[in-house]
Amino acid sequence: GSVAQIYNFSAGPAVLPAAVVRQVQSELVSYKNSGMSIMEISHRSSLYTEMEAEAERNLRELMRIPDEYDILFLQGGGTLQFTMAPLNFAQKTKQIGFIDSGHWAQRAIEEARLVPGVKAKVVASAKTTNYTSLPKDPVLQKTYDYIHLTLNNTIEGTMYRTLPDLKNQVVVGDMSSNIMAQRYNVKDFDLIYAGAQKNIGPAGLTVVIVKHSLLHTTPELPSMLSYAKQAAKHSALNTPPVFAIYVASLVFKWLLQQGGVDEMQKRNEKKAQLLYDYLDSSSLFSAPVKKAARSTTNVPFVTGNAELDQRFVVAAQENGLVNLKGHRLVGGMRASLYNAMPLEGVQKLVEFMESFEQNIGG
Numbered sequence: 001g002s003v004a005q006i007y008n009f010s011a012g013p014a015v016l017p018a019a020v021v022r023q024v025q026s027e028l029v030s031y032k033n034s035g036m037s038i039m040e041i042s043h044r045s046s047l048y049t050e051m052e053a054e055a056e057r058n059l060r061e062l063m064r065i066p067d068e069y070d071i072l073f074l075q076g077g078g079t080l081q082f083t084m085a086p087l088n089f090a091q092k093t094k095q096i097g098f099i100d101s102g103h104w105a106q107r108a109i110e111e112a113r114l115v116p117g118v119k120a121k122v123v124a125s126a127k128t129t130n131y132t133s134l135p136k137d138p139v140l141q142k143t144y145d146y147i148h149l150t151l152n153n154t155i156e157g158t159m160y161r162t163l164p165d166l167k168n169q170v171v172v173g174d175m176s177s178n179i180m181a182q183r184y185n186v187k188d189f190d191l192i193y194a195g196a197q198k199n200i201g202p203a204g205l206t207v208v209i210v211k212h213s214l215l216h217t218t219p220e221l222p223s224m225l226s227y228a229k230q231a232a233k234h235s236a237l238n239t240p241p242v243f244a245i246y247v248a249s250l251v252f253k254w255l256l257q258q259g260g261v262d263e264m265q266k267r268n269e270k271k272a273q274l275l276y277d278y279l280d281s282s283s284l285f286s287a288p289v290k291k292a293a294r295s296t297t298n299v300p301f302v303t304g305n306a307e308l309d310q311r312f313v314v315a316a317q318e319n320g321l322v323n324l325k326g327h328r329l330v331g332g333m334r335a336s337l338y339n340a341m342p343l344e345g346v347q348k349l350v351e352f353m354e355s356f357e358q359n360i361g362g
């Protein structure tokens with residue numbers, strides 16, 4: 001039978017383009033008429049290497065990644081990058097400057113501090129506003145091995161539209177929750193990383209974009225933890241996550257067909273605007289984040305009454321609007337509007353919120 005239309009607002013793993021999921025289904029048993037599933041194919045076969053090369057090419061086109069950057073398809077999620085970045089790039093002064101914009105930035109700080117000898121210094125923080133805004137630009141009086149920046153704060157719902165002034169420091173960017181949802185200039189970064197499970201594909205794949213010239217400066221490390229060695233082996237030092245890379249390759253093609261990152265950004269702004277406009281006009285719901293810092297991909301909101309929040313989440317779910325419960329750290333609700341969330345999903349959400357508000361208001 002047919003499944004009722006569900007809109008999945010999860011922060012991750014998140015909704016994928018329906019057309020991509022259908023394509024996966026249609027060629028799951030026999031990839032390119034090989035008689036083998038993509039999951040069964042050798043990562044040394046041309047079927048794989050051609051697919052991987054095309055994925056890289058398409059990602060390069062989508063994000064306008066210059067040739068001087070390597071693209072790596074790794075594992076371990078965004079979280080392993082909290083360790084890999086310090087291991088590879090915090091080896092001169094051993095000091096990293098962190099912009100504390102929220103929970104995931106703090107996780108990056110905690111993990112950096114577990115790397116022997118590394119000092120993580122908070123150079124700017126949004127703590128005083130309870131992370132409802134972005135930190136003020138840091139005053140950087142010395143050179144750090146790098147400055148770490150979280151472009152989109154998935155839990156708090158804040159996002160950088162333009163980068164803070166980081167002088168001539170090396171810059172590492174965590175784009176896990178808005179890669180290809182927002183246009184950034186890759187050249188503003190020396191290292192970019194993103195777990196795949198929001199805007200790219202299945203969990204189990206991490207995309208890393210790294211300036212090639214920096215790889216020569218990295219220390220000798222265990223192979224799996226070394227960007228230089230991973231790059232030298234073209235991300236196939238060991239068996240890569242073939243299925244996840246394959247799904248990502250389909251998402252990249254889908255993104256190109258849709259018009260690419262600029263088109264996605266336009267759609268995301270439209271989707272987010274619709275929801276924020278309603279939240280700002282509602283007398284029941286409100287959005288805690290300051291306007292200038294509001295994320296287009298993660299929209300937290302509250303009623304101010306935890307019991308009512310819970311009733312809303314349950315009622316929404318019964319109406320096909322699922323995974324709206326806020327992160328346990330901030331409570332309330334959160335709607336994640338990643339690239340694959342269609343405008344209709346947000347329209348349905350706002351309609352439902354309006355009717356919920358009317359019924360509560362009596």
Ligand code: PLP
Nearest residue numbers: 077078079104154174176177195
């Ligand atoms: N960084 C950001 C901004 C995130 O949103 C997340 C997960 O939601 C992570 C890092 C951790 O990612 P992973 O679960 O892939 O390790």
